[in-house]
Amino acid sequence: xxxxxxxxxxxxxxxxxxxSTGELDHVVAERHQRADARRNREKILAAAEIAFRExxxxxxxxxxxxxxxxxxxxxxxxxxxxxxxxxxxxxxxxSGCISEAEMALATVDVWAAIECFVYRNAEQMATDAGLxxxxxxxxxxGGIWVGERDRLNQRLAVLLERAxxxxxxxxxxxxxxxxxxxxxxxxxIAGGGDWRRLASVMLAGLHAPPPTPAAP
Amino acid sequence: xxxxxxxxxxxxxxxxxxxSTGELDHVVAERHQRADARRNREKILAAAEIAFRExxxxxxxxxxxxxxxxxxxxxxxxxxxxxxxxxxxxxxxxSGCISEAEMALATVDVWAAIECFVYRNAEQMATDAGLxxxxxxxxxxGGIWVGERDRLNQRLAVLLERAxxxxxxxxxxxxxxxxxxxxxxxxxIAGGGDWRRLASVMLAGLHAPPPTPAAP
DNA sequence: ACGGAATTGGAACTCCGGTTCCGGTTACGT
DNA sequence: ACGTAACCGGAACCGGAGTTCCAATTCCGT
Numbered sequence: 427x428x429x430x431x432x433x434x435x436x437x438x439x440x441x442x443x444x445x446s447t448g449e450l451d452h453v454v455a456e457r458h459q460r461a462d463a464r465r466n467r468e469k470i471l472a473a474a475e476i477a478f479r480e481x482x483x484x485x486x487x488x489x490x491x492x493x494x495x496x497x498x499x500x501x502x503x504x505x506x507x508x509x510x511x512x513x514x515x516x517x518x519x520x521s522g523c524i525s526e527a528e529m530a531l532a533t534v535d536v537w538a539a540i541e542c543f544v545y546r547n548a549e550q551m552a553t554d555a556g557l558x559x560x561x562x563x564x565x566x567x568g569g570i571w572v573g574e575r576d577r578l579n580q581r582l583a584v585l586l587e588r589a590x591x592x593x594x595x596x597x598x599x600x601x602x603x604x605x606x607x608x609x610x611x612x613x614x615i616a617g618g619g620d621w622r623r624l625a626s627v628m629l630a631g632l633h634a635p636p637p638t639p640a641a642p
Numbered sequence: 643x644x645x646x647x648x649x650x651x652x653x654x655x656x657x658x659x660x661x662s663t664g665e666l667d668h669v670v671a672e673r674h675q676r677a678d679a680r681r682n683r684e685k686i687l688a689a690a691e692i693a694f695r696e697x698x699x700x701x702x703x704x705x706x707x708x709x710x711x712x713x714x715x716x717x718x719x720x721x722x723x724x725x726x727x728x729x730x731x732x733x734x735x736x737s738g739c740i741s742e743a744e745m746a747l748a749t750v751d752v753w754a755a756i757e758c759f760v761y762r763n764a765e766q767m768a769t770d771a772g773l774x775x776x777x778x779x780x781x782x783x784g785g786i787w788v789g790e791r792d793r794l795n796q797r798l799a800v801l802l803e804r805a806x807x808x809x810x811x812x813x814x815x816x817x818x819x820x821x822x823x824x825x826x827x828x829x830x831i832a833g834g835g836d837w838r839r840l841a842s843v844m845l846a847g848l849h850a851p852p853p854t855p856a857a858p
Numbered sequence: 859a860c861g862g863a864a865t866t867g868g869a870a871c872t873c874c875g876g877t878t879c880c881g882g883t884t885a886c887g888t
Numbered sequence: 889a890c891g892t893a894a895c896c897g898g899a900a901c902c903g904g905a906g907t908t909c910c911a912a913t914t915c916c917g918t
Contacts, residue, residue, distance in 0.1 A: 458864095458916095459864090460863095460864055460865065460914085460915060460916080461915075461916090462864095462865070462866090462914070462915070463864075463865060463866095463915095466865085466866085486904095486905065486906085487905075487906065487907085488905080488906090491867090491868095496866080496867080497866060497867030497868055498867080498868070498906090498907080499865090499866060499867050499868065499907095499908085499909080499910095500865075500866055500867070502906090502907065502908080503864095503865070503866080506907095507906085507907085508905090508906065508907090562829060562833070565829075565832070565833030565834060566832070566833065566834075567834075596843070596846075598839060599839060599843065600836075600839075602834060602835055602836075603835045603836065603839055603840060603843070605833065605834075605835070606829075606830040606831070606833035606834055606835030606840060607830055607835070607840065607843065609829050609830055609832075609833035610826035610827060610828075610829045610830030610831075610833065610840070611826060612826075612829065613778060613781075613822075613825050613826045613828065613829030613830075614822040614823055614825055614826030614829075615822070615826075616781070616782070616825075617778070617781030617782065617821065617822035617825035617826065618781060618782075618783075618818060618821075618822055619816075619818055619819045619821070619822030619823070620816075620818075620819065623814060623815060623816075623819055624819060624822060624823065624826070626847075627812070627815065627819070627823065627844070627847035627848060627850075628843070628844075628847055629847070630812075630846065630847040630850035631842075631843035631844055631845070631846040631847030631848075631850070632843060632847075633850075634843075634846035634847070634849075634850055674886095674894095675894090676884085676885060676886080676893095676894055676895065677885070677886090678884075678885070678894095678895075678896090679885095679894075679895060679896095682895085682896085702874095702875065702876085703875075703876065703877085704875080704876090707897095707898095712896080712897080713896060713897035713898050714876090714877085714897080714898070715877095715878085715879085715880095715895090715896065715897055715898065716895080716896055716897070718876090718877065718878080719895070719896080722877095723876085723877085724875095724876065724877090
């Protein structure tokens with residue numbers, strides 16, 4: 427959560443000062459941030475969190491500012507760009523997923539762990555448009571937080587490998603497919619289906635025996 | 643395909659004239675359209691078709707105009723709004739789906755028909771961003787072409803009913819779920835997975851025995 | 859208590875894509 | 889061939905969302 431963006435893109439702020447701090451000279455110079463500033467940052471983050479959950483990537487900066495009872499200017503003082511703010515929120519969500527994936531990795535019954543992982547995520551997706559958008563964006567390559575996504579994928583890769591080894595997941599699915607399926611699950615849930623059933627269909631599809639021979 | 647939009651929204655054109663024509667007074671007065679106008683309309687439609695397939699809902703009017711070798715003004719002469727043009731294209735796609743669904747309805751082996759239907763659609767989605775966007779938009783209620791969507795859903799409902807009766811599809815899935823799943827499939831394919839495998843996973847999930855008892 | 863650096867708010871600006879407008883052009887009936 | 893209604897093109901316009909700017913304000917060390 428801390429220092430989520432190593433260097434997204436050097437904000438055009440004409441920073442002529444400190445070079446000794448060596449980090450975090452965007453987002454505000456770090457050394458002794460005024461108390462009210464820190465307080466506002468919290469308010470912004472809190473408001474953004476809620477708004478993002480509600481509206482997803484479509485949130486408007488002004489909306490967030492209003493909810494945080496702050497001017498847009500203040501918003502931009504703390505986050506140089508909407509992209510940065512969104513990245514922060516998305517990163518937060520990725521962290522959640524990652525720790526759940528790690529929890530799954532620590533479980534002996536691989537398939538049960540996978541089920542649990544998927545159900546948990548589905549449940550959250552059902553009430554968090556930001557999470558859905560995050561997964562969608564993660565698929566279409568190019569987002570800012572590719573790093574986070576890859577960290578998650580790494581976990582999933584291990585999980586998938588194990589599951590395929592013990593035969594609980596179809597041999598032919600790839601990590602890419604899993605990623606796409608999570609993305610699809612997001613869309614399906616956003617599309618108004620019941621998250622429980624959708625997740626269960628997806629899991630059944632993954633669990634099922636080899637591919638169907640069917641052809642048009 | 644003809645007269646796709648009965649009355650999307652009375653374009654603000656101050657039509658003070660003919661009331662005897664009784665139809666199609668938007669899009670151009672209908673009675674004796676000049677030859678070059680019709681020709682341009684075709685060019686536009688053709689260009690839009692391609693552009694839509696490539697870029698989906700995100701196409702820009704100017705882009706379409708350029709591809710059609712026509713000015714934006716001309717574009718707007720033929721389609722009062724981007725929404726109208728997109729609706730035309732989307733409707734076209736829905737028509738395709740509907741006739742495939744009807745083909746499925748005419749098949750005796752219900753499950754095979756469903757498989758075929760899904761695979762076909764998946765294949766098209768893989769190369770048609772417009773189709774994907776259309777399915778996505780169709781889920782999030784509110785689009786213009788709700789009528790078309792419902793016509794498709796009607797077919798799917800029958801198909802689902804039959805399949806559940808003969809036991810080839812899980813009893814607990816609803817029409818809404820199917821719709822959401824198509825939407826999810828769009829997203830998953832857009833997310834870069836292999837359409838064949840994704841479709842097969844989805845089908846396996848639908849086909850599989852009752853839900854898994856699993857729980858977090 | 860004072861001075862100045864940090865911070866704030868929100869009006870103003872930029873950018874971008876859809877939409878409108880109208881002078882010039884073209885097809886078609888006579 | 890001529891006149892005119894239909895049609896064309898694309899510059900100009902408009903509104904919405906992100907971003908910038910700076911006078912006014914607030915915190916904090918001395």
